[in-house]
Amino acid sequence: MLGPSPEAILQRVRELPLLPTVVMRMLALDPESPDFFDRVVGLAREDPPFAVEIISAVNSLDAAPLMPVLRLGDAVTRMGANHVLEMVTEVTVRESFVPNEPTHRHLWSHALEVAGLARALAGWTVFKDADSEAAYLCGLLHDIGRFVMFDDSPDEFGLVDGTHLDSPESLIHAEREAWGFDHVELGLLAAKQMGLPEILSTVIRLHHIPLSLLRRVGDIEFTLAALVQVSDVLALAISDLPVDAHPPEIVPVLGAVAESRDWPEELVELEPLAMLIPGIRAEVERSMIDLGLATPG
Ligand SMILES: [Fe+2]
Numbered sequence: 031m032l033g034p035s036p037e038a039i040l041q042r043v044r045e046l047p048l049l050p051t052v053v054m055r056m057l058a059l060d061p062e063s064p065d066f067f068d069r070v071v072g073l074a075r076e077d078p079p080f081a082v083e084i085i086s087a088v089n090s091l092d093a094a095p096l097m098p099v100l101r102l103g104d105a106v107t108r109m110g111a112n113h114v115l116e117m118v119t120e121v122t123v124r125e126s127f128v129p130n131e132p133t134h135r136h137l138w139s140h141a142l143e144v145a146g147l148a149r150a151l152a153g154w155t156v157f158k159d160a161d162s163e164a165a166y167l168c169g170l171l172h173d174i175g176r177f178v179m180f181d182d183s184p185d186e187f188g189l190v191d192g193t194h195l196d197s198p199e200s201l202i203h204a205e206r207e208a209w210g211f212d213h214v215e216l217g218l219l220a221a222k223q224m225g226l227p228e229i230l231s232t233v234i235r236l237h238h239i240p241l242s243l244l245r246r247v248g249d250i251e252f253t254l255a256a257l258v259q260v261s262d263v264l265a266l267a268i269s270d271l272p273v274d275a276h277p278p279e280i281v282p283v284l285g286a287v288a289e290s291r292d293w294p295e296e297l298v299e300l301e302p303l304a305m306l307i308p309g310i311r312a313e314v315e316r317s318m319i320d321l322g323l324a325t326p327g
């Protein structure tokens with residue numbers, strides 16, 4: 031079923047809608063409140079489409095920063111309350127996403143899990159040059175092409191994503207079979223259209239390139255792409271484990287995936303990482319409840 035081209039999809043999806051819960055929380059923001067900025071940053075950290083808005087806005091200000099702003103906290107402070115409020119007014123009148131299938135909800139939990147893992151791995155071993163907050167944002171937005179696809183054709187998205195999430199490679203393959211292109215290609219065009227900084231486009235473009243190739247280049251965008259790739263593979267590998275799995279159950283799963291990937295030994299320290307994973311997953315679970323995409327208990 032070859033459908034429209036990525037360009038045609040992006041003609042229809044000029045910008046991403048927000049979740050109804052995110053809109054409600056935005057409307058409840060009080061600029062006079064001392065925690066106004068923290069709340070905005072908290073929302074952007076939980077919702078990739080809102081993070082896109084913030085990062086695009088700050089990096090295209092008249093006084094655009096010399097270095098791209100990749101930390102959501104810095105971005106919100108730099109924009110200032112008035113600009114944030116203008117943006118909130120603009121985005122809250124858009125149509126909302128309606129994620130009513132597990133595959134749709136998985137888009138958010140996957141983005142949050144990859145972001146949390148990337149933040150945890152930043153600073154470790156071969157990722158020692160990566161800033162943890164920049165790593166978080168890259169993880170959050172790495173699959174933005176899949177959000178565009180979901181918004182454009184939720185049913186087709188569910189059919190492909192729902193059955194091919196065992197590894198990133200099988201997802202890419204299934205997407206190409208179904209649509210003639212994959213979420214990397216679509217994500218790259220979306221990043222350009224939505225005004226994301228170049229470094230994020232590069233991370234999106236490279237996040238499924240074999241790690242052995244990425245690691246040969248020392249530039250920071252290659253390090254961030256490698257970090258996102260490792261986090262992506264790990265997130266998919268642990269997704270079959272119960273949310274409350276303990277480190278002794280997690281270590282063998284991480285070990286098996288690291289071995290099957292032929293990753294160098296120094297890349298991921300399995301035991302310390304396994305200790306961090308329950309906390310990361312609990313945070314994702316809390317965010318999913320905040321977003322209205324999971325129910326407590
Ligand atoms: Fe991906």
Ligand SMILES: [Fe+2]
Pocket residue numbers: 140144172173262
């Ligand atoms: Fe992914």
